Amino acid sequence: MADKTYDFSGMKAIFFNGTLERSPAPSHTDHLITSSADIMEKHGVHTEVIRVIDHDIATGVYPDMREHGCTTDEWPDIYQKVLAADILVIAGPIWLGDNSSQTKKVIERLYACSSLENDKGQYAYYGRAGGCLITGNEDGVKHCAMNILYSLQHLGYTIPPQADAGWIGEVGPGPSYGDERDDGTREGFDNDFTNRNLTFMTWNLLHTASMLRDAGGVPAHGNLRAKWDAGDRSDYSNLEHR
């Protein structure tokens, strides 16, 4: 039975999976997502996993690509889910040491909506917590995480402590996360480091999102685009004039 000291009920989390495999093919990344979402669900958080490649998300840099020549675009609907969620986790595989093209497409579309504002006048993503999960054969968890976490904070997410987790094996080709071994166990599932980091990441996302929810988001001062543009400098003094 889950520890109920902390109550996160009513919260929502979205996990993007940037795998290059279409459903119903299995995704190694999904194992990590399942484990993280499982902890959240035990605490009443509603979770949803969006496998990017299964959706008709247009490539481009506008909020709705149907207004820019694409006949279809599922992104505007997905974007509403992102805004409804307290937590966003971008998960994905490593290819040649870097994030996949599907992971990049999601970041591009999130970025394309970054000029939108919330009702306080902050960038729309403010007041939410972001993290990432990465799987690969051999190398690149941190490189991929650097890019994802940088992107998330740039968009307005708060990044909790230790907000990334992942699994890779020894350098070189080899089994991937969750592949069945000869003895029936699964590759990586017994990796204490991965399991601990995933757990810490999940809890820190919950704690941070909860703290932000309780505070009504990030205080709306010193971070308002319209006020800045209107000349309100929030105590910033130009060095030129000092």
Place this chain on the structure above:
Amino acid sequence: MADKTYDFSGMKAIFFNGTLERSPAPSHTDHLITSSADIMEKHGVHTEVIRVIDHDIATGVYPDMREHGCTTDEWPDIYQKVLAADILVIAGPIWLGDNSSQTKKVIERLYACSSLENDKGQYAYYGRAGGCLITGNEDGVKHCAMNILYSLQHLGYTIPPQADAGWIGEVGPGPSYGDERDDGTREGFDNDFTNRNLTFMTWNLLHTASMLRDAGGVPAHGNLRAKWDAGDRSDYSNLEHR
């Protein structure tokens, strides 16, 4: 007069400057640091700037390198200042598109102390906010920021929204931030994007650090190394056993 709606008095901030120039030579990065620290000081935050190259900080991977063959090492004293600060900003220049060796040395020494824990049993850096400031001639603010912000969250810092700021000019050689122009004004000081990002970063560091201070840090559940090692899984279920 500073807006006093928000009271951050009693808080402390440390800025590391990873410039390769020794004092008293000027540092372009210092201009950004001064502007950010100035906002903080107006709100009662005690700020201190540590220019890394001016200090006898040993290179290495232990908390105190005097115990590992170095005759001197200022790091243990500086580390105490880091722990005493609510906010840490790692600032520095760009060389060949990447962080300087002085910036890397600071990250190495912070990392060398990362196994130390606070009295709750979390990694010692938990409960603080981290950001970065980058200057260069032409390219690399985001690349450098990715690495610094990733390192800070990995160590246990919370990264607020839009926690980086910086200045670079057009691609190619040219004036650096703060260099005097022919008309007596200074390069970059009138860059609205840099000024706005710096202000937003500073306020978001203050808001986040304040929120963490008010909450007594990050809640101590689901992120405790000793408990994990003792078998407490904080609702994590191994996929192997489900």
Place this chain on the structure above:
Amino acid sequence: MADKTYDFSGMKAIFFNGTLERSPAPSHTDHLITSSADIMEKHGVHTEVIRVIDHDIATGVYPDMREHGCTTDEWPDIYQKVLAADILVIAGPIWLGDNSSQTKKVIERLYACSSLENDKGQYAYYGRAGGCLITGNEDGVKHCAMNILYSLQHLGYTIPPQADAGWIGEVGPGPSYGDERDDGTREGFDNDFTNRNLTFMTWNLLHTASMLRDAGGVPAHGNLRAKWDAGDRSDYSNLEHR
């Protein structure tokens, strides 16, 4: 009239453009490609530009995705063009400081074919020269180039000296490369650094590809997968046994 001391006639070059804009919308990156290809054409090199987003290239990690559930896939035809070319330049825009999803898709598909070998038994891309061209508003040329050039050498390309070029403006939003200014001139076209780097890159690609062509590729010794797998160690001695 072109300097004809160097004769590169009969050589071929492919430029991939990873822009997110579909034809006939203009692409800022195209300006750089045009300038580089122009030098090559003056020396009898056949050049072709492939704007990735205009083509029905499947997302995935196999040489031909039609064998893996996709109804169409132009990649196998494009791959033949890549193999027929002495020079490959991956060009593209910067989004949030990183390569675009279209650029990543091309790298994924190139990588998906990386186990194929040439008739000497080397990885198929050996014996060719690779470079990159990057455009953006404000930051990230080197970060994007690091990833592209790393990927190309990993696949088997030789990277000439100074094999990247690009343009970005001062930090913050602003005109992009080739945007018309009020006075009718075009942004960036007068940037001496960009023009020089582009020229040096182009010539070094030509020199390197020519040198490799004259030598019949990279000598086939010490780099043959099948021989290694058969136990031929090419003078490598395992430290374990020394």
Place this chain on the structure above:
Amino acid sequence: MADKTYDFSGMKAIFFNGTLERSPAPSHTDHLITSSADIMEKHGVHTEVIRVIDHDIATGVYPDMREHGCTTDEWPDIYQKVLAADILVIAGPIWLGDNSSQTKKVIERLYACSSLENDKGQYAYYGRAGGCLITGNEDGVKHCAMNILYSLQHLGYTIPPQADAGWIGEVGPGPSYGDERDDGTREGFDNDFTNRNLTFMTWNLLHTASMLRDAGGVPAHGNLRAKWDAGDRSDYSNLEHR
């Protein structure tokens, strides 16, 4: 007995080791260096390993820091060795997913000398081959290699195919390369992928450096700073004027 089909006698190679451990403490990276240098030595190549931290190399951005306030600086002597070598390999450990501060210091000093020219008027490093070797516990070989190889090509080195090699273990803490196991064997020494990549890298460095030596370096056309500055455009046409 070494295969003597290829004769590289008279060539020189420099390996920088960016470990944070001072001699005589062992360095995991040294094992990889030894294996690569061993192949070279079997073919008459003179190799030298420079452990950066053992030398009094000043931090800074000038060719000789003694002219800029440092009382000592071994770099000018080391720089001569770099120029005398046909091959440069930058090797080092991974810290928090990135290159060490010692590795960065070497790149800074190499970069500080990058405006110097050879007698053809090319950047001084032209005509040489560069590669890298990386070791770590768990993650980051490609990230570190991206930065090193990018830096080397930017300086003027030619990067051969597959010019990086390294070893990391499964994600999480664990033994490092060459650590003795319970059965007396050494961690990583039996990793076929590492051994093969190291061998391929070494041979491709030899082939490329040899090809460049035979050709008298990179042809001196289209890549000469002074000619460009004097107005010689080497067939580059400004788009503005077409």
